[in-house]
Amino acid sequence: MMKFRFLRTVLLVLAVTLPTVAIAQDNQITTPEEFFGFQMGEDRKLANWHKLVEYYELVGSQSPRMQVVDMGETAMGNPFLALYISTPENLANLNQIKAYNNKLTDPRGIAKAEIDDAVENGKAIVVQSFGIHSNEVAAPQTAAELVYDMLTRDDEDMMRILNNTLSILMPAFNPDGQIMVADWYNKNVGTEYETSPLPWLYHKYIGHDTNRDAFMRNMPSSRYGADIIFTDWKPQSYIDHHQMGAYSARLYVPPYSEPIRPAGDPLVWREMSWYGAHIAQDEEIHGKSGVLNASMYSGWGHFGFHWITPFHNIAGMLTESASTRLGTPIYIHPDQLTGARYGFPEYEEQISFPNPWKGGWWRVRDIVEQQKIAALALLDISAKNRKMILKNSYIKASRQIERGANGETKAYIIPADQHDSLTKDKMINVLLGQGIEVHKAPNDFTHEDHNYAAGSYVVSMEQPKQGLVRWLLGRTFYPDNSYTRERDGSPKRPYDMSTDNVAEYMGVDVTPVATKVTARLNVITDKQLTWVGNVVTNSNGYVVDGRLNDSFSAVNLLWNANIDVKRIDKNGAGLRAGDFIVSADVSAEILNDIANSTGVSFNALSVSADDIGRPIERLRIGMYRRYLAGNMDEGWTRFLLEEFKFPFDQLYDKDITTSNLNKYDVVIIPNDGMERLTGSNEEYAEQFPPEYRSGLKDDEAEALEEFVKKGGSLIMLGDAGEFAIDKFNLPITNAVEDLSTKEFWAPGTTLRMKFNNQEPFAYGMPDVGVALFLRSNDVYQVRNNTRNYRVSRIASYVDRDIMESGWLLGEDHIASKAVAVSVQHGNGKVILTGIRPQFRAQTHGTFKLLFNTLVDFE
Numbered sequence: 001m002m003k004f005r006f007l008r009t010v011l012l013v014l015a016v017t018l019p020t021v022a023i024a025q026d027n028q029i030t031t032p033e034e035f036f037g038f039q040m041g042e043d044r045k046l047a048n049w050h051k052l053v054e055y056y057e058l059v060g061s062q063s064p065r066m067q068v069v070d071m072g073e074t075a076m077g078n079p080f081l082a083l084y085i086s087t088p089e090n091l092a093n094l095n096q097i098k099a100y101n102n103k104l105t106d107p108r109g110i111a112k113a114e115i116d117d118a119v120e121n122g123k124a125i126v127v128q129s130f131g132i133h134s135n136e137v138a139a140p141q142t143a144a145e146l147v148y149d150m151l152t153r154d155d156e157d158m159m160r161i162l163n164n165t166l167s168i169l170m171p172a173f174n175p176d177g178q179i180m181v182a183d184w185y186n187k188n189v190g191t192e193y194e195t196s197p198l199p200w201l202y203h204k205y206i207g208h209d210t211n212r213d214a215f216m217r218n219m220p221s222s223r224y225g226a227d228i229i230f231t232d233w234k235p236q237s238y239i240d241h242h243q244m245g246a247y248s249a250r251l252y253v254p255p256y257s258e259p260i261r262p263a264g265d266p267l268v269w270r271e272m273s274w275y276g277a278h279i280a281q282d283e284e285i286h287g288k289s290g291v292l293n294a295s296m297y298s299g300w301g302h303f304g305f306h307w308i309t310p311f312h313n314i315a316g317m318l319t320e321s322a323s324t325r326l327g328t329p330i331y332i333h334p335d336q337l338t339g340a341r342y343g344f345p346e347y348e349e350q351i352s353f354p355n356p357w358k359g360g361w362w363r364v365r366d367i368v369e370q371q372k373i374a375a376l377a378l379l380d381i382s383a384k385n386r387k388m389i390l391k392n393s394y395i396k397a398s399r400q401i402e403r404g405a406n407g408e409t410k411a412y413i414i415p416a417d418q419h420d421s422l423t424k425d426k427m428i429n430v431l432l433g434q435g436i437e438v439h440k441a442p443n444d445f446t447h448e449d450h451n452y453a454a455g456s457y458v459v460s461m462e463q464p465k466q467g468l469v470r471w472l473l474g475r476t477f478y479p480d481n482s483y484t485r486e487r488d489g490s491p492k493r494p495y496d497m498s499t500d501n502v503a504e505y506m507g508v509d510v511t512p513v514a515t516k517v518t519a520r521l522n523v524i525t526d527k528q529l530t531w532v533g534n535v536v537t538n539s540n541g542y543v544v545d546g547r548l549n550d551s552f553s554a555v556n557l558l559w560n561a562n563i564d565v566k567r568i569d570k571n572g573a574g575l576r577a578g579d580f581i582v583s584a585d586v587s588a589e590i591l592n593d594i595a596n597s598t599g600v601s602f603n604a605l606s607v608s609a610d611d612i613g614r615p616i617e618r619l620r621i622g623m624y625r626r627y628l629a630g631n632m633d634e635g636w637t638r639f640l641l642e643e644f645k646f647p648f649d650q651l652y653d654k655d656i657t658t659s660n661l662n663k664y665d666v667v668i669i670p671n672d673g674m675e676r677l678t679g680s681n682e683e684y685a686e687q688f689p690p691e692y693r694s695g696l697k698d699d700e701a702e703a704l705e706e707f708v709k710k711g712g713s714l715i716m717l718g719d720a721g722e723f724a725i726d727k728f729n730l731p732i733t734n735a736v737e738d739l740s741t742k743e744f745w746a747p748g749t750t751l752r753m754k755f756n757n758q759e760p761f762a763y764g765m766p767d768v769g770v771a772l773f774l775r776s777n778d779v780y781q782v783r784n785n786t787r788n789y790r791v792s793r794i795a796s797y798v799d800r801d802i803m804e805s806g807w808l809l810g811e812d813h814i815a816s817k818a819v820a821v822s823v824q825h826g827n828g829k830v831i832l833t834g835i836r837p838q839f840r841a842q843t844h845g846t847f848k849l850l851f852n853t854l855v856d857f858e
Contacts, residue, residue: 029062029152030055032144040141041365044189046327047141048182049175053079055144056171063151064088065162071224075204076176080224083169085150087162090123097123097166098233104393105234105313106464108401119390124382125235127228128375129170129305132211134177134202136243137185137326138367143171146372157380164383168228168235174210174221177202185326195325199692201630205639209632209840211240211304215472215502217433218639218841225305230312231435231527236389237275237315239378240306241371244320246330248340248347250290250357251370252297252320253279257342258483260299263467264310265396265403269299271315271389275378279319282377288370290357295343296320300478302496303471311468312435313396319374321367334359341492397464404461404469409512411462412473413447416455418509419766422531422550422599423844427508428457429528431472437463438524445519450511458517472502473510478749478807490741491809493775497748498806504750504770507845533595535602539584541609542591542602543568546578546764549644549844552851554600555580556645559618561590566613567856569760574606578763578852581605581613619665619713621648621854624656626676627692628685633671633717633836637850640841646854656700661707666854671718671836673776678723701727709826715853721778721832730823730830731791735781736813744813747775749806752798753819760856761794761822761831764848770804771795771819771835771846778834780818790824794831794849820849 035055038045047055060068060083067084074080084091100122103110130139150158150167161167172178184198201207206219213222229238244252254276260269276293283291297318301307309316324330337347337359349356382389404410418424431438439458444451459469478484478498485491503510533554536542544551546568555565566581582591582602591602605612623641625634641648649655651667661667675681679695686693696704705728708714716724725732736744751773755765782791796818802811820833831853837846 029059029148032148039365040145041138041363041368043329043363043365044194044327046137046182046185047144048186049078049140049172049178052140052144052171053081056081056083056147059147059151064091065151066147067091071227072220074176074221075219078175078179080175080221081171082224082228083147083171085147085162085167085169086123086165090162090166094166097125101125101234101393104390105397107394107398108463115394119387119394122390124165124386124389125168125233126165126379126382127168127170127233127235127238128378129173129225129238129240131171131178132173132240132305133208133242134174134181135197135326136323137181138243138321138364139241139371140172140178141364142241142368142371142375143169145368146375147171149372149376160383161376161379164386165379167379168233170225170228173225173240174203176204177207177210181326189327193687193689195328196687196689197629199627199629199688201632201635203635205635206840207630207632207635209636211306212302212496212840214305214308215303215434215500216430216840216842223433226433229305229309229314230433234312234435235314236393237271237317237378237382238306238309239317239319239374241375242318242320243323243367244296246323246362247332247336248322248338249292249296249344249353250322250362250366251283251288251292251374252295253283253291253293253374254317255294256297256299256301257295258299259479259481261471263470265313265399265467267392267396267399268310268313268315271392272310272317275315275317275381278381279374279377282373282380283370284355286369286373288373289355290322291355292344292353294352296340298342298495300494303500308468311471312465313393313400319371321370322362324362324364324367327364329361329363331361332359400464400466401462404463404466407461407466408514409461409470409474410516411513412459412469413452413511413513413517414457414459415509415511416453420507420548420844422548423506424508425529425531426844427502427506428524430502431459432524432526432528434465434468434472436465436469439521440524441519441521443520447517447519448513448515458521460517462516471500474501474512476501476805480807491745491747491807494747494807499748499750501750501805502842504804505772505843505845507766507769531599533599533601535588535591535595536604537588538604540605540607541584542582542586543575543605544580544582544600544602546576546580548600548764549847549851550598550600551580551764552646552855553598553644554594555855556647557594557598558582560645563590565616566609567616567763568613570758573612575612577758578760581609583609616855619854619857620663621646621666621668622651622655622661622664623648623668623670624696625650625652626672626694628676628679628688628694631670631672631676636841637668637670637717637838640838640847643841644851653694653696653700656696656703658703658706661703661712662710664707664712665857666713666715667704667707668715669717669720669723672720674722677720696723705825708828708830711827713828713853713857714830715850716830716832717838717850718774718833718836719776719778721834724830724832728825728830730825731783731785731787732821732823732832733781733783734778734834735817736779739810739813742809744810745775746773746806746808749773749808750804751802751808751814752804753795754798755795756793759792759794761820761852762849763852763856765795768798769845771837772839772843773835774839777836778832779814780821780832780834782818792822793818793820794822795819
């Protein structure tokens with residue numbers, strides 16, 4: 001059960017004794033205009049989250065129709081709210097509503113009479129979220145007005161909604177970013193920078209990737225949203241209100257366009273079309289033009305909140321409104337309006353777009369109105385069709401269970417014996433966080449002629465969320481057909497990744513099996529696994545397994561305690577290259593604390609720690625951070641370094657000088673495009689005040705090269721490697737730089753590669769593994785020169801059958817070529833990783849390609 005902390009106690013004692021028709025509200029509910037001093041969506045006016053929270057607390061205390069729940073703190077310590085809106089009777093019976101819903105969404109072992117009772121007496125649960133992308137400013141404003149309407153209207157339609165639905169609103173899915181953007185905009189209103197984008201990320205770490213964190217749940221806000229949608233409430237429908245570009249349709253509503261991602265129950269896709277048609281109809285009834293559906297957003301998208309939900313058997317949808325310039329209106333001429341990708345080739349009438357908008361002024365108020373219409377339309381159709389919708393939940397779950405039982409793959413086994421056993425358990429937590437049922441074997445067992453040790457996990461496909469299991473654990477082949485190709489044969493870019501296989505991302509071995517596992521298994525009932533390491537006291541000293549990502553946390557904590565650490569450079573005597581060594585005289589209390597906090601074990605050495613290993617010292621780390629709206633890869637890297645206890649300094653342009661860089665041993669340049677990294681796009685940069693027009697120019701390039709030549713290590717992640725190759729004249733080329741997408745294409749694809757794990761920068765990696773390649777990543781080849789010996793390969797692609805999951809064209813262009821290299825440059829090194837080994841803090845399987853560069857100079 002989720003632990004709620006209530007901001008206000010809503011008194012229901014009197015209300016629940018009254019008939020439903022008597023819950024109509026009078027004028028005691030404070031209007032948004034009265035509270036904020038302006039209408040929601042008024043030109044150049046944005047309410048920020050602090051005031052919005054005050055408003056929800058106030059009206060929550062004024063109305064028995066709403067409970068205000070503080071789910072906890074965000075990454076920056078702000079409250080994350082969930083608003084529960086229904087009749088007082090329903091709000092007093094949330095546990096019973098949840099119990100009914102649980103029977104429908106997982107009917108295994110539930111009698112037919114109980115199902116019928118749940119359909120008869122349950123409520124349609126509708127979750128809506130607002131403002132996950134904080135520069136899409138309208139939605140949090142919309143939420144306040146929507147709440148007021150739902151608390152005050154007493155017409156027949158609203159009474160039906162309140163009686164038949166439980167509405168759960170997340171009125172700001174990214175409160176931190178909402179505060180940043182609103183405060184930035186309000187500060188600049190009336191100046192030449194009124195419409196300037198926020199110069200930094202609109203989140204402490206991840207900016208626009210807030211909705212890409214749905215399955216990994218790295219951020220607190222993601223965990224709160226996932227708890228509501230995936231485990232605690234499992235709604236019948238979910239919609240996420242967004243904004244898009246300014247120069248096309250005024251509003252996109254469901255359904256999605258082709259291509260579809262298979263393995264969801266067909267009914268969920270029909271529901272999205274049905275809901276979307278009703279929303280579009282209501283927009284037209286209210287005189288809103290420019291409404292588009294079944295276009296622009298494909299059914300195969302990233303596994304963010306609204307795109308992953310169909311595989312939870314939830315009609316997961318989004319609306320996308322045309323944007324303004326933050327809170328400032330925009331004027332659009334008719335000839336500026338264009339079509340868009342995925343089924344909207346021209347800005348002309350078509351079946352899914354019968355009423356084009358003609359152009360003119362476009363305001364935040366326009367967005368607020370159309371978002372509110374959409375939100376209420378979803379609630380209206382849910383209320384009118386409550387029983388059918390609830391029965392559909394049962395049908396979808398039942399059919400998915402049956403499909404899983406009869407499908408080609410009956411289960412996925414996650415063996416106990418893994419390269420990185422702690423990361424395996426973290427992956428299990430990813431599955432549990434999605435509400436996927438996972439079993440654990442208490443004993444050794446054999447299945448399909450393979451032996452599995454006690455502690456192995458089994459994920460059966462005979463469960464309601466088998467479609468989700470299929471995509472998170474099963475090998476993926478993105479469709480290559482007329483839906484995914486342009487007329488000239490060029491591939492269309494998928495909406496984000498072409499695979500979301502979390503096992504491949506995390507480097508965890510998973511075995512699909514074609515027969516049901518009959519061994520004794522215990523279902524995991526905890527919402528999340530926890531683990532502690534062991535300390536085996538002995539007189540020789542301790543070894544820490546260098547294959548474990550969490551060993552780097554342990555090493556950093558050892559250094560925090562001023563404890564010396566060594567590293568093994570060769571396999572032998574039961575040790576592996578990359579293992580860490582700690583002497584026997586270290587306090588057992590310190591080691592136990594570290595083992596308990598990281599899960600890492602300190603195992604006994606068979607020989608004295610004094611006689612083996614190479615001493616390593618903590619390196620001084622700096623990481624470049626720019627403005628120009630910030631860099632998500634930098635934010636994710638910053639988050640990851642903090643998670644694994646690496647101390648580091650943030651380096652801005654002013655810090656990239658020869659004298660200042662002398663303070664550091666390692667400098668990281670996160671993945672970035674050359675225009676943003678160098679600030680070379682002056683037209684873009686001029687949107688920002690002068691102090692935020694950042695970029696690495698010639699002076700900074702010279703300082704960085706001097707830093708390397710004096711002995712420093714420069715880590716260039718992903719596309720940023722092009723900067724060092726060009727500015728330092730490194731003997732490296734990008735083998736795929738000049739190829740067309742018809743010749744080479746790998747858009748978010750996992751590729752097979754070999755790791756030179758006897759080389760320090762690949763210590764702890766397997767001999768062969770997979771890594772995620774993004775469509776703009778680099779593939780390295782050494783130019784013929786007299787200094788070939790200065791280049792060391794850290795990892796290389798295999799020579800054939802390179803793709804594990806996703807979509808790959810032209811594998812011959814990358815076969816046997818380098819994934820990552822270390823280039824000696826003067827007395828230092830430039831480490832180029834053509835991939836992004838720390839991508840979104842999801843690709844645990846390649847974290848060590850970064851971590852090794854931060855602890856080892858060899």
